[in-house]
Amino acid sequence: MKYLIVIFLFLASFLTKNSAFGNQDTLEKIKTTGVLTWGFDAQGGAPYVFSDQKHPKKLIGFELEIAEAIAKELGVAVHYFQNEWDSILLSLQRGDFDMALNGIEITPERQHSVLFTRPYFVYSEQIVVRASDFKINTFEDLHGKRVGTLYNTVAKQMLEEMGDVSIKIYSGQVEPFKDLLDNRLDAVFVDLPIAAYYAKPNPQLRLVGEPVGEGYYGIAVRKEDSLFAGELNRIIEKLLRSGEIKKICQKWGIWNVAQEKLYLHEGLLQKYAEHPPSPEERIPLVVTTFLPTLLKGACVTIGISVLSMMVAVSLGIVLAIMRLYGNKWIKKISTAYVEVYRGTPLLIQLYILYYGLPNIGITLTAFTAAILGLGMNYAAYEAEIYRAGIQAIPKGQTEAAFSLGMSRRLTLKKVILPQALRITLPPITNDFISLFKDSSLVSVIALVELTKIYGILASSSMKFFQLGIITALLYFGMSYPLSLYSRRLEKRLKV
Amino acid sequence: MIKIYSLTKQYDHEPLVKDFHLEVAKGDVVSVIGPSGSGKSTILRCVNGLESFQKGYISVDGHLICGVHEHGYNQEKNNLAIKDIRGKIGMVFQQFNLFPHMNVLHNLMVAPVHVMGIGHYEAESRAISMLRKVRLEKKAMSYPGQLSGGEQQRVAIARALAMKPEAMLFDEPTSSLDPEMIDDVLSVIRELVSEGMTTIIATHEMRFAKNISRQVVFMEKGKIVESGSPEMIFYNPKYSRTKEFLSHFMV
Numbered sequence: 001m002k003y004l005i006v007i008f009l010f011l012a013s014f015l016t017k018n019s020a021f022g023n024q025d026t027l028e029k030i031k032t033t034g035v036l037t038w039g040f041d042a043q044g045g046a047p048y049v050f051s052d053q054k055h056p057k058k059l060i061g062f063e064l065e066i067a068e069a070i071a072k073e074l075g076v077a078v079h080y081f082q083n084e085w086d087s088i089l090l091s092l093q094r095g096d097f098d099m100a101l102n103g104i105e106i107t108p109e110r111q112h113s114v115l116f117t118r119p120y121f122v123y124s125e126q127i128v129v130r131a132s133d134f135k136i137n138t139f140e141d142l143h144g145k146r147v148g149t150l151y152n153t154v155a156k157q158m159l160e161e162m163g164d165v166s167i168k169i170y171s172g173q174v175e176p177f178k179d180l181l182d183n184r185l186d187a188v189f190v191d192l193p194i195a196a197y198y199a200k201p202n203p204q205l206r207l208v209g210e211p212v213g214e215g216y217y218g219i220a221v222r223k224e225d226s227l228f229a230g231e232l233n234r235i236i237e238k239l240l241r242s243g244e245i246k247k248i249c250q251k252w253g254i255w256n257v258a259q260e261k262l263y264l265h266e267g268l269l270q271k272y273a274e275h276p277p278s279p280e281e282r283i284p285l286v287v288t289t290f291l292p293t294l295l296k297g298a299c300v301t302i303g304i305s306v307l308s309m310m311v312a313v314s315l316g317i318v319l320a321i322m323r324l325y326g327n328k329w330i331k332k333i334s335t336a337y338v339e340v341y342r343g344t345p346l347l348i349q350l351y352i353l354y355y356g357l358p359n360i361g362i363t364l365t366a367f368t369a370a371i372l373g374l375g376m377n378y379a380a381y382e383a384e385i386y387r388a389g390i391q392a393i394p395k396g397q398t399e400a401a402f403s404l405g406m407s408r409r410l411t412l413k414k415v416i417l418p419q420a421l422r423i424t425l426p427p428i429t430n431d432f433i434s435l436f437k438d439s440s441l442v443s444v445i446a447l448v449e450l451t452k453i454y455g456i457l458a459s460s461s462m463k464f465f466q467l468g469i470i471t472a473l474l475y476f477g478m479s480y481p482l483s484l485y486s487r488r489l490e491k492r493l494k495v
Numbered sequence: 496m497i498k499i500y501s502l503t504k505q506y507d508h509e510p511l512v513k514d515f516h517l518e519v520a521k522g523d524v525v526s527v528i529g530p531s532g533s534g535k536s537t538i539l540r541c542v543n544g545l546e547s548f549q550k551g552y553i554s555v556d557g558h559l560i561c562g563v564h565e566h567g568y569n570q571e572k573n574n575l576a577i578k579d580i581r582g583k584i585g586m587v588f589q590q591f592n593l594f595p596h597m598n599v600l601h602n603l604m605v606a607p608v609h610v611m612g613i614g615h616y617e618a619e620s621r622a623i624s625m626l627r628k629v630r631l632e633k634k635a636m637s638y639p640g641q642l643s644g645g646e647q648q649r650v651a652i653a654r655a656l657a658m659k660p661e662a663m664l665f666d667e668p669t670s671s672l673d674p675e676m677i678d679d680v681l682s683v684i685r686e687l688v689s690e691g692m693t694t695i696i697a698t699h700e701m702r703f704a705k706n707i708s709r710q711v712v713f714m715e716k717g718k719i720v721e722s723g724s725p726e727m728i729f730y731n732p733k734y735s736r737t738k739e740f741l742s743h744f745m746v
Contacts, residue, residue, distance in 0.1 A: 400592035
């Protein structure tokens with residue numbers, strides 16, 4: 001036992017990141033190694049930082065240019081660190097990179113966990129609508145509308161504060177605009193640079209109303225890196241004064257009058273960097289306050305799982321019967337279905353269903369697409385389970401049924417399938433439990449279920465651990481009764 | 496009622512049944528005896544349409560099943576005939592083949608309700624009277640797995656009877672039973688026969704075959720060796736092969 005602990009600690013010391021630099025100042029480390037590691041998310045990240053369509057291996061974007069200008073001032077090289085935007089601050093805290101510079105809005109909540117530099121950009125929120133739609137003209141017009149926005153952003157908070165907006169939350173920046181075009185949304189409400197980049201060049205979309213909800217993007221560094229933050233502040237100041245940042249922003253078409261505030265507010269630095277919000281401002285971090293929201297997500301998860309399992313089970317039976325009793329072509333169709341659905345990722349199937357089908361005129365709601373996507377995928381697995389189950393029923397059963405004058409159909413329905421179900425119950429329950437967990441994948445099509453809610457709550461409150469345990473318990477609480485029930489059912493059916 | 500004319504069935508060029516003739520009149524009781532693998536079961540299964548055959552015809556009350564190599568063979572027509580034949584003939588299998596997921600009562604009710612379309616209550620009272628006939632009315636709520644082999648086979652007989660068949664096929668009904676249970680099943684069959692049920696039974700129970708049958712068919716390797724009255728076959732067989740086979744049982 002003692003040895004095990006020693007080995008474990010030994011391994012753990014290898015697995016802990018940056019343990020060697022644990023107490024060293026980041027600025028010193030950057031200077032000695034000559035490398036500044038920059039964390040960002042390039043996925044759908046235009047115009048901040050994204051891969052160039054002409055040279056997909058190359059990254060471009062206004063933030064990339066700012067980051068490089070900063071590195072140049074520091075006299076070091078930039079190393080890229082691609083990280084999911086949702087968890088970028090967490091990775092920063094873990095020590096994966098030195099600074100997070102990626103359209104991160106300076107908010108009091110975030111200042112609990114990281115240190116922000118002075119702003120390098122003034123963002124505002126912009127409404128985008130379809131060019132043909134003249135009903136929405138101001139922020140107030142969004143009441144009662146379906147509005148798309150991005151995960152974990154100030155825009156999302158603003159929409160939430162309106163109360164009666166039906167908000168759809170996206171991880172990628174392209175998808176809300178696609179859904180707007182497909183009539184699944186009435187408007188998109190996002191940071192101006194995004195709106196400018198995606199909507200301006202598209203004649204079917206229109207930017208309306210004055211930009212609202214001004215705020216600042218800052219560079220985030222770890223709390224203890226105040227020296228590094230000071231150095232970054234000095235550099236940002238210099239780049240502002242030299243017009244370098246203005247030049248970059250103008251090049252990307254995102255410089256506006258509001259940016260002048262970057263110069264005017266001498267006190268910005270102090271306001272944001274030196275005075276973290278007082279304790280009263282802090283959100284209550286008692287975990288129970290999140291429970292109702294999590295439970296709401298759990299309901300969505302249950303709904304999606306149950307409905308898609310129903311699709312999977314019924315479609316699976318049809319496929320299995322087609323494969324067992326159909327003629328040559330029907331057999332081939334069923335086999336092909338199973339192979340294709342098992343051989344391609346669920347995620348891609350969901351994308352095609354939701355974002356691909358509108359291209360041929362079929363626009364499904366996110367909920368329908370989620371249920372169909374999961375259901376059709378799992379149907380392939382259920383079909384194979386049923387096929388095995390049906391084949392396991394002794395031939396004498398069919399013969400006895402036939403000798404009683406029962407048709408093939410009736411025999412299947414009354415004699416074979418009920419017995420096959422009994423055999424297949426354990427693997428089907430297994431699948432149902434894994435479907436429960438796979439249902440979290442549907443968040444890619446802007447459906448907010450339990451995992452997504454966990455992500456949203458955890459990244460805004462930084463309570464990844466506590467909320468994670470609660471969310472995991474919720475999942476367990478949903479799947480364990482299912483296991484128990486199936487065990488009981490198995491016992492009851494076993495004669 | 497049942498006519499089998501020149502029935503021939505091959506499997507991989509190996510004849511299972513060759514040129515088999517049999518006529519069974521209404522109320523007749525025919526025993527088919529012979530060593531294992533002689534084709535007894537195959538004949539019963541062909542009559543009930545569970546197996547197809549290459550040559551010959553089977554006719555049950557004018558419903559005709561043709562061999563697939565016969566002139567005039569038509570799958571659709573055969574299927575229709577098989578459907579009608581199954582409505583007239585009940586079958587009991589060596590392995591009982593009760594539906595394990597239904598209780599005894601439901602085993603007896605499923606076909607009358609869903610095939611004949613009779614009402615639930617009628618089917619239930621019919622099922623109970625059939626169970627009484629096989630003396631198992633107390634087991635109506637049991638599941639097949641809770642019954643002994645002999646009981647299961649009697650339920651299987653009752654299940655076939657619930658369809659009100661005009662004839663019964665018994666495919667070695669006692670071959671997978673423990674000796675002490677055989678008599679229960681045989682006495683049920685005996686009662687049926689005494690009520691005038693047209694019956695073909697493939698069996699190894701020689702004493703039973705002798706006592707019950709009007710006609711006995713001894714077959715071997717798919718062919719009829721000898722057929723006739725029980726007295727003829729059991730006491731005065733023409734062929735030495737018959738004598739030799741019977742000698743194993745008459746010890």
